[in-house]
Amino acid sequence: MTYQIIYSSDASIPMQSDELEDLLEQAREHNAQRGITGALVYVDGIFLQILEGEAATIKALMARISRDLRHEAVTVLQEGEVPSARFSDWKMAYIGATPEQLADWLCLPGTTPVVELFDGMRRDSSRVEGVAQSVLSVLSADRSDPASGPQGRA
Numbered sequence: 001m002t003y004q005i006i007y008s009s010d011a012s013i014p015m016q017s018d019e020l021e022d023l024l025e026q027a028r029e030h031n032a033q034r035g036i037t038g039a040l041v042y043v044d045g046i047f048l049q050i051l052e053g054e055a056a057t058i059k060a061l062m063a064r065i066s067r068d069l070r071h072e073a074v075t076v077l078q079e080g081e082v083p084s085a086r087f088s089d090w091k092m093a094y095i096g097a098t099p100e101q102l103a104d105w106l107c108l109p110g111t112t113p114v115v116e117l118f119d120g121m122r123r124d125s126s127r128v129e130g131v132a133q134s135v136l137s138v139l140s141a142d143r144s145d146p147a148s149g150p151q152g153r154a
């Protein structure tokens with residue numbers, strides 16, 4: 001069985017692309033060593049991360065991530081055993097999403113403020129599954145499109 005945690009958090013200070021690259025480089029190296037896979041979505045200063053791997057490993061990483069001063073208001077939206085790792089092709093994929101894109105994943109109007117989108121997910125975790133599925137679809141489509149840029153989706 002694979003353990004999965006999906007959480008959201010607010011960047012303490014809006015992240016610049018070089019800071020995000022450093023974070024992803026560090027995360028991917030660490031995750032590769034521990035069989036952790038997943039995806040990180042960044043929308044207007046808010047993170048959504050999906051982590052998958054062996055239960056103890058994922059819980060230990062989550063404890064470290066929660067202490068990280070680069071973000072705050074870390075809120076677990078969904079956690080538990082899943083039949084298999086869905087993001088096994090990515091040590092930590094990255095999507096810089098727009099609020100409109102996130103709204104689309106949640107089947108909400110594109111004009112919905114991003115804070116409301118995340119509040120909705122925090123209140124109703126059943127929405128989170130749909131978002132995870134959409135993230136996976138975007139990544140899979142990207143991978144099969146040779147014209148798509150690298151975007152650091154390792």
Ligand SMILES: Cc1cc2nc3c(=O)[nH]c(=O)nc-3n(C[C@H](O)[C@H](O)[C@H](O)COP(=O)(O)O)c2cc1C
Nearest residue numbers: 023026027028030031047049064065068070071092
């Ligand atoms: C939004 C966010 C996502 C992160 N994702 C990961 C990750 O997937 N894997 C990882 O090893 N570290 C990740 N980190 C970094 C960890 O919080 C931590 O800095 C890193 O694991 C090193 O921990 P240490 O300083 O206790 O050794 C993330 C940090 C943030 C702010």
